[in-house]
Amino acid sequence: MLSESRAGETSGFQNHVAEIKKRAMIFFDNVSKFYNHNSVALKDVTLKINPKEFVSVVGSSGAGKTTFLKLLIREEEPSRGKIIFDGAEVGELDRRRLHLLRRRIGTIFQDYKLLSSKTAYENVAFAMEASGKSDEEIDEDVPQSLEIVGLKDKMHNFPHQLSGGEKQRVAIARAIVNRPDVILADEPTGNLDPINTWEIIKLLQKINELGTTVVLASHDKEVINMIGKRVVVLDKGMVVSDKENGKYLV
Amino acid sequence: MTTLKRILKTGFLNFKRNGWLSAATVMVMVLSLFVLGNLIFLSAFASTILAEFGSKIDVSVYFASDAPEENIFAVKKDLESHPDVAQVQYVSRDEALQVFRARHKDEELIGQALEELGENPLQASLNIRAKNPAQYAAISEFLSGKKYPVIDKINYFENKLVIERLSTILNSVRGGGSVLVLVLSIIAILVSVNTIRMAIYTMREEIGIMRLVGAARWFIRGPFLVSGVLYGASAAILTVLIFFPLVWLISPRLILLMPSFDLFQYFLMNLLEFSAILFGTGILIGVFSSFLAVRKYLDI
Ligand SMILES: Nc1ncnc2c1ncn2[C@@H]1O[C@H](COP(=O)(O)OP(=O)(O)OP(=O)(O)O)[C@@H](O)[C@H]1O
Ligand SMILES: [Mg+2]
Numbered sequence: 001m002l003s004e005s006r007a008g009e010t011s012g013f014q015n016h017v018a019e020i021k022k023r024a025m026i027f028f029d030n031v032s033k034f035y036n037h038n039s040v041a042l043k044d045v046t047l048k049i050n051p052k053e054f055v056s057v058v059g060s061s062g063a064g065k066t067t068f069l070k071l072l073i074r075e076e077e078p079s080r081g082k083i084i085f086d087g088a089e090v091g092e093l094d095r096r097r098l099h100l101l102r103r104r105i106g107t108i109f110q111d112y113k114l115l116s117s118k119t120a121y122e123n124v125a126f127a128m129e130a131s132g133k134s135d136e137e138i139d140e141d142v143p144q145s146l147e148i149v150g151l152k153d154k155m156h157n158f159p160h161q162l163s164g165g166e167k168q169r170v171a172i173a174r175a176i177v178n179r180p181d182v183i184l185a186d187e188p189t190g191n192l193d194p195i196n197t198w199e200i201i202k203l204l205q206k207i208n209e210l211g212t213t214v215v216l217a218s219h220d221k222e223v224i225n226m227i228g229k230r231v232v233v234l235d236k237g238m239v240v241s242d243k244e245n246g247k248y249l250v
Numbered sequence: 251m252t253t254l255k256r257i258l259k260t261g262f263l264n265f266k267r268n269g270w271l272s273a274a275t276v277m278v279m280v281l282s283l284f285v286l287g288n289l290i291f292l293s294a295f296a297s298t299i300l301a302e303f304g305s306k307i308d309v310s311v312y313f314a315s316d317a318p319e320e321n322i323f324a325v326k327k328d329l330e331s332h333p334d335v336a337q338v339q340y341v342s343r344d345e346a347l348q349v350f351r352a353r354h355k356d357e358e359l360i361g362q363a364l365e366e367l368g369e370n371p372l373q374a375s376l377n378i379r380a381k382n383p384a385q386y387a388a389i390s391e392f393l394s395g396k397k398y399p400v401i402d403k404i405n406y407f408e409n410k411l412v413i414e415r416l417s418t419i420l421n422s423v424r425g426g427g428s429v430l431v432l433v434l435s436i437i438a439i440l441v442s443v444n445t446i447r448m449a450i451y452t453m454r455e456e457i458g459i460m461r462l463v464g465a466a467r468w469f470i471r472g473p474f475l476v477s478g479v480l481y482g483a484s485a486a487i488l489t490v491l492i493f494f495p496l497v498w499l500i501s502p503r504l505i506l507l508m509p510s511f512d513l514f515q516y517f518l519m520n521l522l523e524f525s526a527i528l529f530g531t532g533i534l535i536g537v538f539s540s541f542l543a544v545r546k547y548l549d550i
Contacts, residue, residue, distance in 0.1 A: 073462060096466075099461065099465055100464075102461070102463065102464040103464035107462065116456065117453075126460070126465070127463045130465035130466070131464055135252065178464075
């Protein structure tokens with residue numbers, strides 16, 4: 001009797017967990033990441049992000065924000081735990097098919113990651129070419145997204161001919177141009193002045209309102225407090241707070 | 251279709267944009283192909299020399315003076331059916347005498363001696379050319395084994411030492427030459443492969459970025475293979491262009507050394523094949539090393 005009811009409970013619980021994972025856009029299941037034995041980047045992180053959510057991941061430098069994003073696009077592999085993206089386990093995808101996952105996620109990298117041998121225009125166009133978009137779509141969308149980030153006049157410059165903030169805006173244009181399901185923004189305003197910062201945050205909010213899931217990593221208090229959405233606080237790789245309408249206080 | 255077009259376009263564009271790097275890579279490949287071209291010439295030159303030496307060796311079988319011609323022809327027939335024999339030439343007693351006379355026509359004493367003798371002192375013979383100098387021993391064994399009563403002597407046994415030495419020299423030149431060709435080709439190819447690997451090494455970060463923004467592996471690899479083809483093809487064109495004046499200059503000097511080998515003529519006659527080998531090798535090296543070099547950085 002006892003064991004039976006336990007078994008029933010367990011399977012019911014499992015179903016429930018499976019249901020949660022299915023509904024989530026992103027699900028971190030007890031994930032840890034150790035780069036080496038004395039560097040713990042993430043520790044036992046369990047986190048669920050729903051479709052169309054806007055989540056800010058905050059924490060001081062070295063707290064593990066970038067690592068969190070890297071694991072999601074499998075730029076790094078977790079040391080422990082599972083990561084589920086839209087019902088599929090990221091770690092089980094065949095390496096040869098990883099680009100299919102990455103096409104659904106637009107990433108604004110903290111270090112921009114622009115192709116140095118390509119102009120701003122070509123950098124943005126590359127993301128579209130790689131996902132097989134037609135030349136007409138590219139001709140139309142690339143200038144448009146560069147216009148959105150205010151870089152249309154510099155679109156034929158190479159990265160080394162752009163300032164830090166300008167490079168950051170090219171990275172933003174590239175991340176949004178394919179209209180991905182999820183946008184990961186790693187300190188996207190780190191090199192921008194207050195006016196540009198405000199513009200980019202408004203842009204991310206607008207994209208979010210149109211139905212895109214946005215994960216923003218930042219340690220900029222003002223930016224986080226301005227957004228006023230869900231805030232996840234990381235400290236030394238652990239989730240120490242997770243609140244709707246959160247503020248970033250520390 | 252659009253993707254193929256994009257890959258080709260990017261390949262050409264990268265080749266053009268990485269001007270210095272491409273130029274350096276092509277130059278190294280030109281050097282490799284140049285070595286390869288020289289090896290081709292060298293082996294053609296060597297086979298001409300070897301063939302010439304080889305054609306100077308033969309073995310003669312002399313027949314008793316009273317041997318009937320039909321018996322000699324029977325031996326000739328046996329020889330012609332022997333697998334090692336390339337050619338058998340019959341020299342009758344009269345022909346031998348004519349040749350002898352012609353050779354000594356200025357020497358009165360010899361003419362006089364022949365007159366006094368009254369009859370033809372020379373023997374009929376078969377001159378045998380083997381397919382390979384090393385086979386003369388076997389042919390001689392074959393003849394002496396058959397114990398033809400009409401055969402007086404076989405001059406192989408007199409020249410045995412010389413023939414054997416010559417044939418070992420010819421064989422070792424051939425063998426050593428092939429090893430040298432192989433080693434030099436491998437070195438040349440390795441240098442090219444490494445240059446291309448270095449060129450791609452400088453692109454490793456870009457390759458990683460392309461993966462992270464959602465490019466499939468073949469979409470990244472494609473343009474590198476196109477550039478590889480371009481490296482190989484440009485290097486082959488340049489090498490052929492360099493060889494033209496060079497061969498033209500060297501050829502007359504070489505003819506003085508070795509009258510039967512006209513390098514320029516050889517070059518023109520074999521231009522198509524020669525270019526095909528250089529193009530094939532160049533493109534193969536370019537594509538193969540690009541393929542290997544990119545693969546390493548795609549695993550992200
Ligand atoms: N490749 C790596 N090898 C070793 N340790 C690493 C590596 N990348 C990150 N770390 C370490 O992991 C921890 C988390 O790094 P992470 O980049 O995720 O921090 P972050 O929150 O993004 O910081 P920041 O706000 O400065 O960008 C840090 O202690 C860092 O030193
Ligand atoms: Mg970071």
